[in-house]
Amino acid sequence: MKLAEIRNKLVAKGLRVSPQRLSIFEAIIKLNNHPTADDIAEFIKKDHSNIATGTVYKVLESLVSNGLIKKVKTERDVMRYDAILDIHHHLYCAESDFIKDYYNNEINELLSEYFKKNGIPGFEIEDIKLQINGKFLQED
Amino acid sequence: MKLAEIRNKLVAKGLRVSPQRLSIFEAIIKLNNHPTADDIAEFIKKDHSNIATGTVYKVLESLVSNGLIKKVKTERDVMRYDAILDIHHHLYCAESDFIKDYYNNEINELLSEYFKKNGIPGFEIEDIKLQINGKFLQED
């Protein structure tokens, strides 16, 4: 995703384009393994200018509440963030607390077809995500 | 689940049967909406005897690492706990941060059949959970 694209997304939501917003958004995309607030802060401090921790949280919050990124949580005790790129699922290894995105349209269709036929009473489905738990093998 | 049953589960894992373990385990089952450590502590302090916060965390940790309960996390910032009763999925409403268990064997079979045919390269699947996001309608 190019900078101009990010800029557009911010503008489209009525958010001002500050360098902090840009670099946080960029960081999430580049650090694409579901970074924590701390990962993001470090990344920015390393490659770019300085940024306050409080700002990182405030910006993340505004991006989340504007639907530009998502919060992801694992069994560990920190929040992780995820750019919203596409419908994807998560492969998760509890042992290493490592999350990897998993794309599979066949599954998406299988599920959406199933739930189109059989809804869930008392619940309005917005989207479905798989959390596939297990272990990563060598080649990762 | 009866007390005797809980007792057995503890013994089976080589854990000692302390009143704290029993009441924490019981609390998770009774407070069956994925209670937080704090919910559990309050519940125990109300209905039964006193318990230290540190103990609650220590006991939860031992139950989790012995596979007797599970940690569940939502987008909010506290950890929740879940008795392991059966294969189930979660209906989740981000707005209210409310989680409800969802049982559906048809889906389980659909998925396990699918992944039996088409594995995921580099990943060994242990189990699959659906997180179905959306909104609860009135009758909840």
Next chain:
DNA sequence: GTATGTGCAAACTTTTTGCACTTCG
């Protein structure tokens, strides 16, 4: 110029830890 965003540090919340004491088996 003004509403919005940022930096900073202090406060808050949740979870962890260490150690003396207690209890299960």
Next chain:
DNA sequence: CGAAGTGCAAAAAGTTTGCACATAC
């Protein structure tokens, strides 16, 4: 009795908040 578990209080970790200052538009 001894190993395992608990209470307590202090500390760590993660996140939020308030307010003065800065900046995007």
